[in-house]
Amino acid sequence: MDRVPHHLLAEDEAAVAAIVAEADRRGWDAVTEPLGEIASPGAPAFPPAVRVRLTARPGAAPPDARVLARALRTVPGVLLDETRRLH
Numbered sequence: 001m002d003r004v005p006h007h008l009l010a011e012d013e014a015a016v017a018a019i020v021a022e023a024d025r026r027g028w029d030a031v032t033e034p035l036g037e038i039a040s041p042g043a044p045a046f047p048p049a050v051r052v053r054l055t056a057r058p059g060a061a062p063p064d065a066r067v068l069a070r071a072l073r074t075v076p077g078v079l080l081d082e083t084r085r086l087h
Helices: 013-025 065-071
Strands: 007-010 028-038 046-056 078-081
Touching (some): 007 065, 013 028, 013 046, 013 078, 065 078
Antiparallel strands (some): 007 046, 007 078
């Protein structure tokens, strides 16, 4: 069974704001957690990142970060994880 991701990464404040706004529109709460620089093996580090964790409000569908990733695919600085930029 594939595990559904419940968070996205953001590289800057504009990306965080976009994630939080879209999550709110879908009935999900978003909590931010600063991570510092992220580096994947063999890749350069990108600027200090923020993890945005998603939780469903009562009566809302369970959060799925992939849904937000599709909705935010044109927003710079939004990442599905440390290795997958959206564009």
